[in-house]
Amino acid sequence: MALNRKIAYINLTTGEIETKPIPISMRKKFLGGRGLDMYLMYNHVKPGVDPLGPDNVAFVSAGILVSTLASATARTHIGGKSPLTGYVGSANMGGFFAPEMRWAGFDHLVIKGKAEKPVYLWIHNGEIEIRDAKNIWGKTVHETQQIVREELGDREIKILTIGPAGEKLVRFANVMTGVKDAGGRSGMGALLGSKNLKCIACRGTMDIKIAHPQEALDYNKTFITQITSAKVSQTQGKIGTPFIWGSTNSWGGIRTNNFQYNQLEYSDDIEAESLDEVNIGMAGCFGCQVHCRARYIIPDGPYKGVYDEGPEYTAQGAFCGEPGCTKRNTLLVCNHLANIYGMDLLEVGSLTAWAMELYEKGILTDKDTDGLELRFGNDEAMIEMCHRIARREGLGDILAEGGLRAAKKIGKDSIKYLIHVKGMSNLHSDERGTPSLALGIATGSRGSDHLRSRPAVDLYHLPEPVLRKIYSTPVAYDGPLTSDYKDYEGKPWQVFWHETCYEAVDCLGICKYHTTFLAATGPNFEEWSRVLYYNTGLEMSPVDIWTVAERAYNMERLFNLREGLTRKDDWLNDRYFDEPTTRGIPAVQGRTIDREKFAKMIGEYYEHHGWDENGVPTPETLKRLGIDKEPSHVL
Amino acid sequence: MAKETTGATTMESLARGRTTGKFRCVNCFVRISPPPGAKTYKCPHCGFEWRVFWISPTFPRIRGPVWDVNRRLAAEEVSKQRKGGK
Numbered sequence: 001m002a003l004n005r006k007i008a009y010i011n012l013t014t015g016e017i018e019t020k021p022i023p024i025s026m027r028k029k030f031l032g033g034r035g036l037d038m039y040l041m042y043n044h045v046k047p048g049v050d051p052l053g054p055d056n057v058a059f060v061s062a063g064i065l066v067s068t069l070a071s072a073t074a075r076t077h078i079g080g081k082s083p084l085t086g087y088v089g090s091a092n093m094g095g096f097f098a099p100e101m102r103w104a105g106f107d108h109l110v111i112k113g114k115a116e117k118p119v120y121l122w123i124h125n126g127e128i129e130i131r132d133a134k135n136i137w138g139k140t141v142h143e144t145q146q147i148v149r150e151e152l153g154d155r156e157i158k159i160l161t162i163g164p165a166g167e168k169l170v171r172f173a174n175v176m177t178g179v180k181d182a183g184g185r186s187g188m189g190a191l192l193g194s195k196n197l198k199c200i201a202c203r204g205t206m207d208i209k210i211a212h213p214q215e216a217l218d219y220n221k222t223f224i225t226q227i228t229s230a231k232v233s234q235t236q237g238k239i240g241t242p243f244i245w246g247s248t249n250s251w252g253g254i255r256t257n258n259f260q261y262n263q264l265e266y267s268d269d270i271e272a273e274s275l276d277e278v279n280i281g282m283a284g285c286f287g288c289q290v291h292c293r294a295r296y297i298i299p300d301g302p303y304k305g306v307y308d309e310g311p312e313y314t315a316q317g318a319f320c321g322e323p324g325c326t327k328r329n330t331l332l333v334c335n336h337l338a339n340i341y342g343m344d345l346l347e348v349g350s351l352t353a354w355a356m357e358l359y360e361k362g363i364l365t366d367k368d369t370d371g372l373e374l375r376f377g378n379d380e381a382m383i384e385m386c387h388r389i390a391r392r393e394g395l396g397d398i399l400a401e402g403g404l405r406a407a408k409k410i411g412k413d414s415i416k417y418l419i420h421v422k423g424m425s426n427l428h429s430d431e432r433g434t435p436s437l438a439l440g441i442a443t444g445s446r447g448s449d450h451l452r453s454r455p456a457v458d459l460y461h462l463p464e465p466v467l468r469k470i471y472s473t474p475v476a477y478d479g480p481l482t483s484d485y486k487d488y489e490g491k492p493w494q495v496f497w498h499e500t501c502y503e504a505v506d507c508l509g510i511c512k513y514h515t516t517f518l519a520a521t522g523p524n525f526e527e528w529s530r531v532l533y534y535n536t537g538l539e540m541s542p543v544d545i546w547t548v549a550e551r552a553y554n555m556e557r558l559f560n561l562r563e564g565l566t567r568k569d570d571w572l573n574d575r576y577f578d579e580p581t582t583r584g585i586p587a588v589q590g591r592t593i594d595r596e597k598f599a600k601m602i603g604e605y606y607e608h609h610g611w612d613e614n615g616v617p618t619p620e621t622l623k624r625l626g627i628d629k630e631p632s633h634v635l
Numbered sequence: 636m637a638k639e640t641t642g643a644t645t646m647e648s649l650a651r652g653r654t655t656g657k658f659r660c661v662n663c664f665v666r667i668s669p670p671p672g673a674k675t676y677k678c679p680h681c682g683f684e685w686r687v688f689w690i691s692p693t694f695p696r697i698r699g700p701v702w703d704v705n706r707r708l709a710a711e712e713v714s715k716q717r718k719g720g721k
């Protein structure tokens with residue numbers, strides 16, 4: 001059956017491997033993927049461990065619906081204490097790795113210790129081997145994938161790997177499961193690098209038995225029709241996520257020149273439609289009908305002829321918006337470099353843009369940059385910094401430590417200009433005009449990012465009855481809701497709702513583009529309840545799934561609190577409150593976030609969670625969620 | 636506090652309200668319909684002008700602003716607001 005996949009405990013120090021079944025009671029509590037990983041993380045990572053030391057633990061998993069008949073169930077999750085923030089490390093990626101891991105017999109891997117020399121894991125039909133990685137250490141992401149497939153003699157092998165950045169312990173190195181499928185945020189590549197673990201190769205042919213196959217197939221047809229008829233899906237299938245830029249940069253929601261502006265003017269060359277000119281066709285993840293991943297060949301310059309995939313909306317902002325660059329080729333090349341080195345492109349772009357502002361303000365000098373003119377709009381400098389960060393050369397070595405450590409090293413008032421939350425750089429969005437988005441990044445459990453709780457549909461000016469419909473399901477809500485994204489009212493509930501929704505998809509293994517993220521008409525709790533039952537036989541109501549997600553999110557909060565997080569960490573850089581926006585449509589010009597109203601929003605957000613005024617879950621909340629006795633060490 | 640819903644799901648009921656051939660002006664939020672194949676379109680309600688991309692012959696989207704027009708309009712509006720003490 002779909003629920004008989006196992007959990008494997010792999011000790012890289014001793015070479016011991018133990019496998020166990022996952023009790024149904026734990027499935028009902030955490031489902032799988034990110035949810036169960038967060039339980040495991042709270043139970044297996046001892047408080048205060050060095051994130052790059054052998055006592056940190058890496059968790060790799062598949063969502064509970066992965067590789068079933070349900071649509072777009074491709075997601076792999078990776079967790080561990082973050083080398084970047086010291087708090088929750090967690091990243092999620094599409095592609096084909098997680099389905100293969102399930103066909104190979106496993107749902108969760110708990111990877112402990114540190115190998116004496118570089119190794120990789122070979123997982124196939126219930127077996128796990130630790131193998132020598134001598135000939136792939138030092139190789140890029142794409143090279144590694146090719147070499148391992150050749151070495152094991154099977155082109156169908158799926159590989160989760162780190163690149164050179166992970167080996168060099170760049171604190172925001174990512175893990176990749178394809179050409180561009182990246183578990184990007186929070187430095188999980190550095191965590192694997194610290195364990196001398198280069199990659200995990202998987203191949204499986206073990207059947208997944210579907211609980212109610214005919215019903216699952218029939219229902220999936222309805223589901224697919226809904227997904228493919230959504231306008232957002234059709235747009236993504238044609239031009240990928242860069243379509244978002246067309247809207248956000250048009251009204252003034254793009255962080256530009258680090259944080260000095262909120263719109264990248266005259267940037268037509270990097271718009272989705274310009275990228276579409278070099279697009280050689282779209283690709284998709286396992287079981288997805290949207291196919292949002294663009295494929296391209298770099299048309300000119302030193303990298304002419306090189307193949308890669310993307311770039312996504314995030315890359316447009318990281319390599320163009322933030323550093324103020326406007327050339328398509330810069331975007332294509334930097335995207336490629338982040339993919340082969342295995343780095344979180346959001347950190348690379350944000351930290352380079354921050355360094356550019358420091359350079360222009362005289363805080364960094366030519367001596368610090370080894371003569372590189374680190375000015376906004378210098379496309380060559382942006383490309384060069386990708387190399388230097390990945391190789392830890394000069395200033396790149398300082399930035400590779402992440403913003404907070406780099407600010408300490410650079411000194412002066414460099415920290416003032418760093419746009420981060422909990423030590424994680426923000427995406428390229430400028431949230432000064434959108435309090436709901438600002439609240440999301442301030443409170444995200446893994447730091448500043450858009451994939452934890454962003455109420456993107458808040459930007460669509462949806463009528464109140466539509467908002468009411470979305471935000472009163474599956475649990476009742478009769479508080480305020482407003483169509484105006486500039487308002488503060490009702491937004492804490494929206495952030496809480498999306499946080500719970502995104503946690504749920506990450507437990508199920510479904511892509512976020514298949515829920516209420518970019519499309520207001522996406523499936524969510526009501527649909528998942530049926531999909532879960534037809535595919536796995538688990539009977540859980542929409543509210544039960546909501547509760548699982550709440551429970552898992554509280555485990556993340558408990559982990560962060562145990563590592564020393566306080567209310568003041570759920571906050572933004574002063575620039576959000578003090579520097580008004582200067583570009584975009586009239587309604588978003590002159591905007592700052594109001595400190596008092598923002599603090600009130602945070603209080604309301606805590607209340608929705610059942611947390612006290614310090615952001616600590618109350619004993620009643622923990623009891624209600626059944627996690628008042630954690631760590632319980634069931635698994 | 637929890638309640639189960641019955642009948643059409645949120646997804647199903649909201650999908651019935653989809654529109655075609657239109658997009659929302661991101662300045663005034665009114666849904667506007669550019670003529671088929673138009674490369675640019677001026678919002679009839681607020682005057683902001685958008686470059687248009689066609690996902691299909693009946694499906695337009697905003698590609699970006701007509702920069703010179705929208706920058707000028709925004710500057711005029713902001714200056715008016717400031718003079719009005721808003």
Ligand code: SF4
Nearest residue numbers: 284285288290292511
């Ligand atoms: S929408 Fe895009 S990212 Fe999501 S599953 Fe489909 S192809 Fe993958």
Ligand SMILES: [Zn+2]
Nearest residue numbers: 660663678681
């Ligand atoms: Zn308009």
